[in-house]
Amino acid sequence: MEKIYAPHELERRIYERWESHGWFAPSGQGAPYCIVIPPPNVTGTLHMGHAFQHTLMDALTRYHRMRGDDTLWQPGTDHAGIATQMVVERQLNAHGQKRTDLTREEFVARVWKWKEQSGGTIASQMRRLGDSVDWSRDRFTMDPQLSRAVVDAFVRLHEDGLIYRGKRLVNWDPVLLTALSDLEVQSEEEEGHLWHLSYPLEEGSGHVIVATTRPETMLGDTAVAVNPDDERYQHLIGKKVRLPLTGRLIPIIADAYVDPAFGSGCVKITPAHDFNDYEIGLRHGLEQINIFTPRAALNDNVPERFRGLDRFEARKRIVAELTEAGLVARVDKHKLTVPRGERGGAVLEPYLTDQWYVRIAPLAASAIAAVEQGRTRFVPENWEKTYFEWMRNIKDWCVSRQLWWGHRIPAWYDEQGNVYVGRDETEVRAKHGLAVSVTLRQDEDVLDTWFSSALWPFSTQGWPDKTPALEKFYPTSVLVTGFDIIFFWVARMMMMGLKFMGDVPFRDIYITGLILDENGDKMSKTKGNVIDPLDIVDGIELEALVAKRTSGMMQPQFAARAEKATRKQFPEGIAPHGTDALRFTFAALASPSRELRFDLSRVAGYRNFCNKLWNAARFVTMSVGEAEPASGSAPVELSVADRWIRSRFGRMVAAVEAAFRDYRFDYAATALYEFTWYEFCDWYLELTKPVLHAQNASEAAKRGTRLTLVETLEALQRALHPLMPFITEEIWQRAAPVAGRAGPTVMLQRYPLAADYPTDEQAEREVAWIQAFILAVRQIRGEMNIAPSKRIPVLLKGAAAQDKDYTARHHAYLQRLANIETLTVLEPGAAAPESATALIGELAVLVPMAGLIDAAAEAERLEKLLGKAKQELAKARGKLANENFVRNAPPDVVKTEREREADFERQVTSITAQLDCLRGLLRP
RNA sequence: AGUCGCGUAGCUCAGUGGUAGAGCACCUCCUUGACAUGGAGGUGGUCGGUGGUUCGAUCCCACUCGCGACUACCA
Numbered sequence A: 001m002e003k004i005y006a007p008h009e010l011e012r013r014i015y016e017r018w019e020s021h022g023w024f025a026p027s028g029q030g031a032p033y034c035i036v037i038p039p040p041n042v043t044g045t046l047h048m049g050h051a052f053q054h055t056l057m058d059a060l061t062r063y064h065r066m067r068g069d070d071t072l073w074q075p076g077t078d079h080a081g082i083a084t085q086m087v088v089e090r091q092l093n094a095h096g097q098k099r100t101d102l103t104r105e106e107f108v109a110r111v112w113k114w115k116e117q118s119g120g121t122i123a124s125q126m127r128r129l130g131d132s133v134d135w136s137r138d139r140f141t142m143d144p145q146l147s148r149a150v151v152d153a154f155v156r157l158h159e160d161g162l163i164y165r166g167k168r169l170v171n172w173d174p175v176l177l178t179a180l181s182d183l184e185v186q187s188e189e190e191e192g193h194l195w196h197l198s199y200p201l202e203e204g205s206g207h208v209i210v211a212t213t214r215p216e217t218m219l220g221d222t223a224v225a226v227n228p229d230d231e232r233y234q235h236l237i238g239k240k241v242r243l244p245l246t247g248r249l250i251p252i253i254a255d256a257y258v259d260p261a262f263g264s265g266c267v268k269i270t271p272a273h274d275f276n277d278y279e280i281g282l283r284h285g286l287e288q289i290n291i292f293t294p295r296a297a298l299n300d301n302v303p304e305r306f307r308g309l310d311r312f313e314a315r316k317r318i319v320a321e322l323t324e325a326g327l328v329a330r331v332d333k334h335k336l337t338v339p340r341g342e343r344g345g346a347v348l349e350p351y352l353t354d355q356w357y358v359r360i361a362p363l364a365a366s367a368i369a370a371v372e373q374g375r376t377r378f379v380p381e382n383w384e385k386t387y388f389e390w391m392r393n394i395k396d397w398c399v400s401r402q403l404w405w406g407h408r409i410p411a412w413y414d415e416q417g418n419v420y421v422g423r424d425e426t427e428v429r430a431k432h433g434l435a436v437s438v439t440l441r442q443d444e445d446v447l448d449t450w451f452s453s454a455l456w457p458f459s460t461q462g463w464p465d466k467t468p469a470l471e472k473f474y475p476t477s478v479l480v481t482g483f484d485i486i487f488f489w490v491a492r493m494m495m496m497g498l499k500f501m502g503d504v505p506f507r508d509i510y511i512t513g514l515i516l517d518e519n520g521d522k523m524s525k526t527k528g529n530v531i532d533p534l535d536i537v538d539g540i541e542l543e544a545l546v547a548k549r550t551s552g553m554m555q556p557q558f559a560a561r562a563e564k565a566t567r568k569q570f571p572e573g574i575a576p577h578g579t580d581a582l583r584f585t586f587a588a589l590a591s592p593s594r595e596l597r598f599d600l601s602r603v604a605g606y607r608n609f610c611n612k613l614w615n616a617a618r619f620v621t622m623s624v625g626e627a628e629p630a631s632g633s634a635p636v637e638l639s640v641a642d643r644w645i646r647s648r649f650g651r652m653v654a655a656v657e658a659a660f661r662d663y664r665f666d667y668a669a670t671a672l673y674e675f676t677w678y679e680f681c682d683w684y685l686e687l688t689k690p691v692l693h694a695q696n697a698s699e700a701a702k703r704g705t706r707l708t709l710v711e712t713l714e715a716l717q718r719a720l721h722p723l724m725p726f727i728t729e730e731i732w733q734r735a736a737p738v739a740g741r742a743g744p745t746v747m748l749q750r751y752p753l754a755a756d757y758p759t760d761e762q763a764e765r766e767v768a769w770i771q772a773f774i775l776a777v778r779q780i781r782g783e784m785n786i787a788p789s790k791r792i793p794v795l796l797k798g799a800a801a802q803d804k805d806y807t808a809r810h811h812a813y814l815q816r817l818a819n820i821e822t823l824t825v826l827e828p829g830a831a832a833p834e835s836a837t838a839l840i841g842e843l844a845v846l847v848p849m850a851g852l853i854d855a856a857a858e859a860e861r862l863e864k865l866l867g868k869a870k871q872e873l874a875k876a877r878g879k880l881a882n883e884n885f886v887r888n889a890p891p892d893v894v895k896t897e898r899e900r901e902a903d904f905e906r907q908v909t910s911i912t913a914q915l916d917c918l919r920g921l922l923r924p
Numbered sequence B: 001a002g003u004c005g006c007g008u009a010g011c012u013c014a015g016u017g018g019u020a021g022a023g024c025a026c027c028u029c030c031u032u033g034a035c036a037u038g039g040a041g042g043u044g045g046u047c048g049g050u051g052g053u054u055c056g057a058u059c060c061c062a063c064u065c066g067c068g069a070c071u072a073c074c075a
Helices: A007-020 A048-066 A081-094 A104-118 A120-129 A144-159 A215-220 A231-236 A275-284 A311-324 A361-372 A383-391 A425-432 A449-453 A468-473 A483-501 A533-538 A542-550 A556-569 A579-589 A600-624 A640-661 A665-693 A699-720 A725-738 A761-784 A801-809 A811-817 A855-881 A883-888 A891-922
Strands: A032-036 A070-074 A163-173 A178-180 A185-200 A207-212 A223-226 A240-242 A249-254 A266-269 A328-341 A349-358 A377-379 A411-413 A419-421 A476-482 A506-512 A514-516 A595-597 A792-797 A820-825 A835-840 A843-848
Touching: A007 A120, A007 A533, A007 A579, A007 A725, A032 A048, A032 A468, A048 A070, A048 A120, A048 A476, A048 A506, A048 A514, A048 A533, A048 A579, A048 A640, A048 A665, A070 A468, A081 A104, A120 A533, A120 A579, A144 A163, A144 A419, A144 A449, A144 A483, A163 A275, A163 A328, A178 A349, A185 A215, A185 A240, A207 A215, A207 A266, A215 A311, A223 A231, A223 A275, A266 A275, A311 A328, A361 A383, A361 A483, A377 A383, A383 A483, A419 A425, A449 A483, A476 A483, A483 A506, A533 A579, A542 A556, A579 A600, A579 A665, A579 A725, A600 A665, A600 A699, A600 A725, A640 A665, A640 A699, A640 A761, A665 A699, A665 A761, A665 A811, A699 A725, A761 A792, A761 A801, A761 A811, A761 A835, A761 A843, A761 A855, A801 A811, A801 A820, A811 A820, A835 A855, A835 A891, A855 A883, A855 A891, A883 A891
Parallel strands: A032 A070, A032 A476, A223 A249, A377 A506, A476 A506, A514 A595, A792 A820
Antiparallel strands: A163 A178, A163 A349, A185 A207, A185 A328, A223 A266, A240 A249, A411 A419, A792 A843, A835 A843
């Protein structure tokens, strides 16, 4: 084996082998275990958040596969309606073309082409990350079968009265020219103004003042509203004002919605351009005057001189004219929240249009109940509150989009405008008895992308057909996703799953944290702080990274900032770390916290861990050789260390089992890391050396150690495999034959079971003693600056029978690991030379000073120890002096406290005696 | 405005009603035949503040200060 672990070459080779053998497919045996991937945008690339979630999903998948479950990780991608259409439109624009220069068919063909071109990026990234998805089942939301599912779902919902078409106010994007759902609106606080406008009363005797942030909408006002209890305006209710600039007469109405304390207490009502005003308009039967074109320019419903003006231009003109007319009473600075489109960023306009809606309340009710009843469980549990909060206040879902890329709505219109919903035109004609002579025209609109996503857990398994896959893998086991799409996706899958499958789509919903950069900022292209996960895997030069981060940036100032930040953050680019190190980092990071800062130094640490594991494997293979240590009938004898490491391995596996059960990947990572490094490498490998190198050790003992070495190494690869699939495969291939384990790949081996490694209390006790001894000597060495290579004599004082026993039996370990020259057990009362001291309970470990140790330094060290011991002793005594403590605390707590007290008393006595002795020396 | 979350070592974060932990960073020593991407030892925290419950609170409760996210918004 190479001295340094080099991941690059072997990762690709190994993945290809796994994939070509079809090992990612479900085995067909065992209990079904299924995860559906949150489908990324087909034309996108995977970012750190994806890589993080994929790591966790793959770890779960590999773990369950190795546990013998019939495991499927279902891959696929999403057509991402608006996002994808926008990308292709931008490409057209770059060539001086517009979407509308093409026919719909031409444009859609163009998008498909782009999808074919760029659609492979994600798959190749996933391969590099080691994702063990069943590629043979790859799905795309616009596959024929999944499209059929979309149509079927739409028709069924319509048949059940859960989909309707209606004219109402929607969030309209005047740039993209489409409706959006409430969730796609991003409200941001911006600086604006509050204009106080004066509307004259009809009879000419005075005026009312209304306050507005959008003066241009006054052209569509159809009332002024006051609070019914507002005494200032009682006398005006029912009267009329003359709307400036238009001359229209509009009524003053009373509505409890109006807050008398805000502004003037008078509100202009524009039912066609404000959600609240719309509701008020409905209550009072007000006219709805639409004053905008779809592009949000003023239309023919306004005085001629304003027609055709863009809304922002119109605002200036109207304010100017009103000011001139003396009708602007006041202008205040005002913070307001401006609704913008999630994708395009355009200011949205509440706009009256015909759209399709899902009547959501009945669907939400069963989805709420399912979580209340525990049929689906959120992990961490707290997220169910967020889910409930939204579900209980949910509003109907606008599902139609005025786009070309997506699932066309399965509705047809005749020339009279009657609408028919059906799976296709033939079905529609048959269902409604429409003659061939009736011309039908299909709805031009497509469905919200999230409509097809909502069906994902069952549409991917063949629904609406009753397929074996659907039967087996629905409900899925767990959904792994971020909290940012609980509403968009999770809640909707719950509703649709319950509606169409009659059961929840997943047993557990594991909500991951959000990956932030090392400063706690969201990673975004505009901030220039995104990291391509593969750049961490393969490494990247600084210049290439800068180029990558600044390319395609519209605004040069952003590019400059991104470049500066990048050069500061990665002055030498990013070193290669390998996939396993990145994956292990993600696992270790996956605490229940909702925000996770990604720090490259963590990855470096885990790359070192890979290297450590690699070198441990080198040591084992070099020590054990090619042959199976336990072959034939040769006797095998296990040392205390051999028994100890098996026992410790069992404890570690138990911790990992619990961690996977609880989705505590951080605990799993920690347990594996600590076992591997601190127990297997730091202690066990060292403890094998005295045995393997000893001339007087029996062949049976050597066989036992070799066997344990290679068996533990082999089992450790299986234990680590879900988190670090590549390096473990590579090592396993070498270790397994020697460990007597057959099989083509570690990924199909059984995961170790804690039950197979019962705790060996005695071995653990003995090794703990050995460790304490060695640590005691090392501590003296370290603090007294005695070179590790210097062999030193050690004396034991106050040794009990057991200490003597252990000392005798484990002499070889002590001698080698503490690098001892001689080990002498002092008889009671025997005089000890001046020494440095360390305590193991009542046993004192002495290192004679004889030229090695500076007495003053040792005195200082002991003073410090004494201080600590006294402090702890005082604490313990204080507690025990408290009658209430002794009376009320559980007996075992009191007992422990008494033991501590005794222990510290002994320490204080012993250290004090040593100090006295030293002081004698220092005071000649 | 409502909902939720966070505040623990220099940094990033675990954690528990009874002895406060890890990684990184830092200091000292060491190239010993798996590994310097390493080994050995060490420094470092009044667990945001105040009060309450308790024999005992970093942990539970209340209030408070400082952050943050989400949802809905007053024109």
